[in-house]
Amino acid sequence: MIIAVDGPTASGKGTIARALAAHFGLPHLDTGLLYRAVGYQVGLDGGNPDEAADALAACAFPDALLENSELRSEATGGLASRVSIHPAVRQALYERQRQFALQPGGAVLDGRDIGTVIAPEAEVKLFVTASVEARAERRFREMQAQGRAATLAEIAEDLRRRDERDRTRATAPLVAALDAVQLDTSSLSPDQAVAEAIRIVEQKP
Ligand code: C5P
Numbered sequence: 611m612i613i614a615v616d617g618p619t620a621s622g623k624g625t626i627a628r629a630l631a632a633h634f635g636l637p638h639l640d641t642g643l644l645y646r647a648v649g650y651q652v653g654l655d656g657g658n659p660d661e662a663a664d665a666l667a668a669c670a671f672p673d674a675l676l677e678n679s680e681l682r683s684e685a686t687g688g689l690a691s692r693v694s695i696h697p698a699v700r701q702a703l704y705e706r707q708r709q710f711a712l713q714p715g716g717a718v719l720d721g722r723d724i725g726t727v728i729a730p731e732a733e734v735k736l737f738v739t740a741s742v743e744a745r746a747e748r749r750f751r752e753m754q755a756q757g758r759a760a761t762l763a764e765i766a767e768d769l770r771r772r773d774e775r776d777r778t779r780a781t782a783p784l785v786a787a788l789d790a791v792q793l794d795t796s797s798l799s800p801d802q803a804v805a806e807a808i809r810i811v812e813q814k815p
Pocket residue numbers: 619641642643645646687690691692694720721722723724772776
């Protein structure tokens with residue numbers, strides 16, 4: 611069984627994907643990390659994320675980079691969003707994601723284009739959403755817990771900018787697959803969102 615979990619930043623898709631993988635005993639791939647690795651590498655090399663050639667060359671990142679906690683930073687997320695608009699980058703990362711999806715026992719992948727491009731044949735597709743306000747609030751609390759400063763307004767603005775870029779890019783934009791089940795987590799706790807996701811998967815024929 612392939613489970614595709616797509617949605618915007620801070621919608622809860624990562625938490626849901628991890629929990630589904632644990633619950634159903636499937637391997638999980640956070641595909642955002644791959645784009646973050648490319649973005650990070652471009653930043654390290656002093657490259658311009660808007661130059662496709664630089665970004666493509668940077669796709670050859672070492673696997674160990676995926677363990678680097680720097681990948682989770684807001685700055686790297688911004689770089690990831692900028693490199694991810696380049697078709698050459700998406701193409702370079704396609705095969706790795708496709709192989710992961712096709713493992714014999716199945717897999718859970720989360721990202722932006724899993725149900726539309728990487729695994730359109732997925733048995734279950736979830737499109738996880740939440741209001742900008744709810745997502746900004748979550749990000750704000752996360753950052754406070756880490757002792758990092760940013761106002762709610764700044765975070766909401768950054769989320770809007772990233773959503774806009776992800777939704778309007780020409781290649782593999784963030785869009786729900788026609789056969790995806792929408793799950794709005796705005797007013798759900800993480801436990802409630804996970805329980806709802808499990809229910810959706812179990813109800814699939
Ligand atoms: O999900 P995460 O915030 O880690 O993703 C970082 C960026 O990588 C996103 O803003 C998006 O631009 C890009 N991305 C993508 N396709 C995916 C996963 C992530 O374009 N499948």
